[in-house]
Amino acid sequence: MTTDTNGQSLNGHQILPLDVLIVGSGIGGLSAAIACKGKGFSVTILESTPKYSHVGAGIFLGGNATKVLLDWGLEEDVRQVSTDLNNNKFISQTGEILSSADYKTLSKEIGYPLLQMHRADLHDVLLKKALSLGIDIKMGQVVEKYEVQTPKAITTDGKVYEADVIFAADGYRSNARSQLLGRIDEPRPSGNSAYRALISTDKLKHYPELAPFLNWTDQTNWVWVGEGCHVVLYLLRHGTVLNIVLTQAAKNVNDANYVVKVDPAEVIERYKEWDPRLVTMLQHLPKDNTLEWRLCDMEPMKTWVFPHGKIALVGDACHAVLPSAAQGAGMAIEDGVAVAELLARVKSKDEIPAALKAYDELRIPRCASIMTGARGDAKRWQGKGGKPASGVTSTWSWEYDVAGAAREIKLEE
Template sequence: MASKPIPKFDVIVVGSGIAGLSTAIACKAKGFNVTVLESSPKFSSIGAGLMISANATRILMGMGLRNRLEACGIDMKRVVFKKFDDGSVLDERTYEGTEENLGAPNWQIHRADLHEALLEKAIESGVVIQMGARVQKYDWDAPSALLEDGSVVRGDVILAADGYRSRSRGELLGQYTEPRFSGNSAYRALIHRSEFENDPELSQIMEISNQTTYVWVGEGCHVLGYPIRQGEYYNLVSTQPAIHTTGPKFVVPVPPSEFHDRFAHWDPLLENILRHLPQENVLEWKLCDLAPMNSWIFPRGKIVLIGDASHAMLPSAAQGAGMGIEDGAAIAEVLARVERKEQIPAALKAFQDLRLPRCTEVVDSGRQNAKKWHQKDAKGGTVSDDMWNYDVQAEARRVPLSI
């Protein structure tokens, strides 16, 4: 028997971050017409290292991006938790067999490299991307998006992936409120490999054949380090009580000495790394997440929040981008199961039924990990492999649709 044809819905995606682009690619692959509305006039190379675990890499590989991403990403092989002061090993886990066990690898990759690969894929697949298109508000019934320049973009369904400070979320809730501030911030920096060349200890930590992720844990703070971009850079990110981001600022450049001095009395290996911080681009990021929302769906059932807009989480979950990628794969699967436009609200409801419990659990894991790593006598330890051993596409094909 021939399979049912999928209707050619017009899908509007708001925001072209990792969640928006993943969603656009997944929806295009189902045969929908996809337009992405992005407020920035052009893309910039923002962010630093990300861990993308098997639950998300299986989706990226399904998009045909394996070779492209392996050329710039690194397989996460080993995680070593170290005591903050003397650097003694508290816990050590190997992830060498992840692909054999879970069917997909864990990658460590620069956000800009992942974003560029998704952007290329979206364009190549025929997704239309409108830059400089800032959505001001929605007509919930049409549905359509009113842009700041006064133009209106209409579709059959709108997927709002406009990030953790989402204007769309404010419209759904009736009032914009900032995400929940954790009280902590992250220093983030990338150190070029040339800085480590003449130091045997530091050259060794850049070795990608024997890749090791270090996590130094101490009371109220932790620091994470691993090589990215095939060993071109060392990615260093810390979490500690916020200094410059306690008020309205979310990302603030800081002098490298501030990052160095904060952890100078820690493990001599970390101190040695910190001595090589670059003069520019050491940034303090405010760390926030979102309390679970009751609903991500707008009245009339044609617009839904996805990605950080609906479930921003702390970096200690190492899943924010991963959950955005899962969202995209899930929404494409449920939309592909409906036969008429009138059934779109049921698809969005099924999407939410599947995603809200999963994302709530993952957001909570971010808070729990931070708590675990920041205890006085912390021993380290990561989330279980269960979180990574999840096939969102299979789940989205099974989730009940009440149509």
């Protein structure tokens, strides 16, 4: 782990022994915790759920995020649960290949792998790392409000947790964000939803026409594009399951229900005129676990930092993004590294607000560009006939050294 556990920062001064409190232990909260612990800070996490459940499906990580995981010494653990993404192909809704991109070469140019894995497997890897570092995770602690002057998080049952600095990584429907803005702030529905499911590949091996989609050793991300819809498909878990995400106008989700179970027959009905190979795969969607997710994002915020400069947002809480960017988790991982690097530079607790101001300056422009790009991609792919020639916009964001950028940004005196 390329950290400063000896308490010595890169520019020679002794790292302050700060108490860091993190609210939420998704990918964002765990990443911030691991990065802060690596700097020698004392780290406590408050997590609302009493017990983790294996939610989510496949996610992609660009070189910007895999670099961090490798720096943390997690290459072996991550390799066990992921695969390299070597190609990306756009296909018309009737099945013709429209464009093809070589990500194996791109990955070599970037210098870091482009990986696909199950969100729950990545969460497990980060959780194991956090626990091995001795990070204290208090489960079943629902944070209701914050006090900003001397940073405090107060739970629904009245427990008060005080720290030198607090990071709220409480997800896209963040209660902390609402408190910062002074109003209930729900993410903005895009009007689209994603049907997400994992299909067992055992059920698909008997169809010769599906062989290209089941090649685990040379993985391709397949993207069908059509009017108002796009479909993303790739393998997970050593090729035992196919991750499928179908994006179209939302049907069953609403303000009260952001994720609902759906009957696979509904999905098949919507896509019955598409590439027959896709329809064959859809016929094997699991009856008990095909979910419709409401797709939301948000306008980039002006600041992620609370008044007095000692509490800040991290992860989806401050930059919920459409999945077409495939960067929600990547940006959350970057946030964690950024806050740890910046805090490691403060020479007294009075400088914490300057570090969090620099966090805003470093992170908001980058995340805003990714969020805007994601909206553009989703629109282009779903335009009439789809216009996939220019492919995935977010590839520019896969090459980025967040730790280096955080070390270079100026801290105000």
